[in-house]
Amino acid sequence: MATRTDASTRREQILKEAARLFAERGFHGVGVDEIGAAVGISGPGLYRHFPGKDAMLAELLVGISGQLLTGARRRREEADGAPAESVLDSLIEGHIDFAIDDRPLITLHDRELDRLRDSDRKLVRQLQRQYVELWVEVLRAVYPGLAEPAARSAVHSVFGLLNSTPHLGRPGSLPGRTATAELLHRMARGAFGAAAGA
Amino acid sequence: MATRTDASTRREQILKEAARLFAERGFHGVGVDEIGAAVGISGPGLYRHFPGKDAMLAELLVGISGQLLTGARRRREEADGAPAESVLDSLIEGHIDFAIDDRPLITLHDRELDRLRDSDRKLVRQLQRQYVELWVEVLRAVYPGLAEPAARSAVHSVFGLLNSTPHLGRPGSLPGRTATAELLHRMARGAFGAAAGA
DNA sequence: CAGGGAGGTTAGCGGTCGTTAACCTGAAGG
């Protein structure tokens, strides 16, 4: 039997290339032959690993949403007892890491959701909603005066801000990963502060 | 001769519906038959108004970019002599108006650019670049200490923030257009301030 | 009242795409 590691390596390789291609040209703009070529096999060979093209997108989107949610929950629990500000900072940091390191996934995440089968789309939306609600709770702990609808809007808008990484130029033209992360972090905190602000 | 108004009404109707459909399901996810059906004619009838499907997308994207740039230039000139802060506020206000009132266009604007022919894409990118540079100039007039690369990143990120309107729930579930616009405006100013801030 | 153009229609062509079918190969296991 092939080791689990080897088997999932090929699968993960396919998912990674598919994510890149979907992000670049859109789900319908990429053919299975291209995805196959990107990993060195040809078109229909992909069907040994996935039941179809839709399944690749579904696995990507569910994976992203789940990862974001799981990471956020972990960060909140690890900061147990800490002031709410530091939990918010940790959430922001986690989201920025994701947005910088997995740009294609961040792009797909809010772009190709409507291409999913109903059941998958419902699952992804549920995970996304829980993620947003976690942020809203933490945000309102930091700014108790902030009403819930405004908090929700603020969270969505800050996601838009943080997810702008694909527009910041190709990696390398940036002032450096650390500087970019710090800038985004400051801006997110500034935006939240202004949303709640006097 | 049909009046210019009547002729362009049908064209504009097609463009409007095409924008909505492209934003909902992606350029490749919409067929010409659907676009035709959305305006009450059937598929190939569209070719009396446009040379092809690509041309509709091109006209939309060039139109958006041009409108944004023209509006921004007008606002800067109208505020001649006014403090830089008020020019920045005017730019933010203009962008928010656009993001709230033309959500499908704002969505297309940063999503389907790669589907354009080379010449059209170059034109759109040029208009977008000029728009960004105008913001960068105004922003650095407000915050002279802000370095140019950081200012450019900040502008792109604030665009991400302002362009989050499609994620804020359907119009009607919002706390009201005015309240939403004010919230976004405060957050944008807060983000810029934090980007420049100590 | 001819006639011509604007703006539709339906039929159909050619190409592309996702998927399936049928076949091959190399390595692991009894």
Added chain:
DNA sequence: CCTTCAGGTTAACGACCGCTAACCTCCCTG
């Protein structure tokens, strides 16, 4: 050594899609 099976291959099918061709029908105009 034979079998099995994971993981490939190429050929081909059926559906769909963008676009063209051919035709029709008002309505405006000289």
